[in-house]
Amino acid sequence: MEDKTLIDETITFLLFLLPVLFNPVPQLDKNFEICMFKKNYLLRIRKGTHLYTHLLKSQAITGKVLSFTGAAMSLRNEPTDWQLGVHESYMPVYYKGAVAGFFKKEYSETIIRHLNEDELLKKALTKACTDLLRQSGRDTSQVKELIKKYLKTSERPKFGTFAIAAFLRERQQELDLSDKEFTKFCDTFKVSPVELNNIYTGEPIEDSLMAPLARILSISKDELIKVRDGQEDHEI
Numbered sequence: 657m658e659d660k661t662l663i664d665e666t667i668t669f670l671l672f673l674l675p676v677l678f679n680p681v682p683q684l685d686k687n688f689e690i691c692m693f694k695k696n697y698l699l700r701i702r703k704g705t706h707l708y709t710h711l712l713k714s715q716a717i718t719g720k721v722l723s724f725t726g727a728a729m730s731l732r733n734e735p736t737d738w739q740l741g742v743h744e745s746y747m748p749v750y751y752k753g754a755v756a757g758f759f760k761k762e763y764s765e766t767i768i769r770h771l772n773e774d775e776l777l778k779k780a781l782t783k784a785c786t787d788l789l790r791q792s793g794r795d796t797s798q799v800k801e802l803i804k805k806y807l808k809t810s811e812r813p814k815f816g817t818f819a820i821a822a823f824l825r826e827r828q829q830e831l832d833l834s835d836k837e838f839t840k841f842c843d844t845f846k847v848s849p850v851e852l853n854n855i856y857t858g859e860p861i862e863d864s865l866m867a868p869l870a871r872i873l874s875i876s877k878d879e880l881i882k883v884r885d886g887q888e889d890h891e892i
Contacts, residue, residue, distance in 0.1 A: 781806070815886030817858050823873050823883075824855065845872050 746758035749768065759767055785802045789795065813819040828838040839849050845868040855861060861869070861884055870877040 815883060817855055817861055817884070819883050820861060820869065820880065821856050821858075824852070824869075827873055842872055845869075847872065 745761050747761050747764045748755050749757050749759055749764065781803055782799060785799045785806070786796050789798060789802065812822055824838075824842075828835075831838065831841065833841060839852060842852050843849060847865060847868050851865060866877050866880055866884070870880045873880065
């Protein structure tokens, strides 16, 4: 029973004093021993050229020496998962008087400016939608639904004709062409000005146009068909 108590204390000590000794792959190393010293248990651990000692709980036992070989764990050389950035400086950020987080000083002013601009735009959109509902005689309690509707229409389309129209506008920017120049460019690939305008207005795209549009956008015809038909999310 005494031996078990002693071993329990030893384990507790190791967990408290030497947590860095634990390694996913234990390796047998130096011995450690526990002996009596002036009616106290003394734990001695040899690690390389270092000797660690710790005074354990006092016991009313004399003349007994326990020594055994332990599976000492190797010190890990890799950085610890949790570290303290003593050289980093952060500033508290407040939202309506309450701390919301901490930013680095060099970025804090820019981030706060953009956050405040975002809040201002939200307030302006709310006011515009509220005014629109009032002018049309509708219930102003529907303002959140109207805001969601406008935000949805502002998102980049993922599928359908408008998604392909967005690809065409991006292609025009990549080629650095004016509207007139890009229209001529598309016409050389057998997409007429009328057909191009129909795409921009959201008209359904015929199968015969998929091959020339794919050449204009420099993607495969199959990929473009998936975007038109909405079979999967796609980004170019």
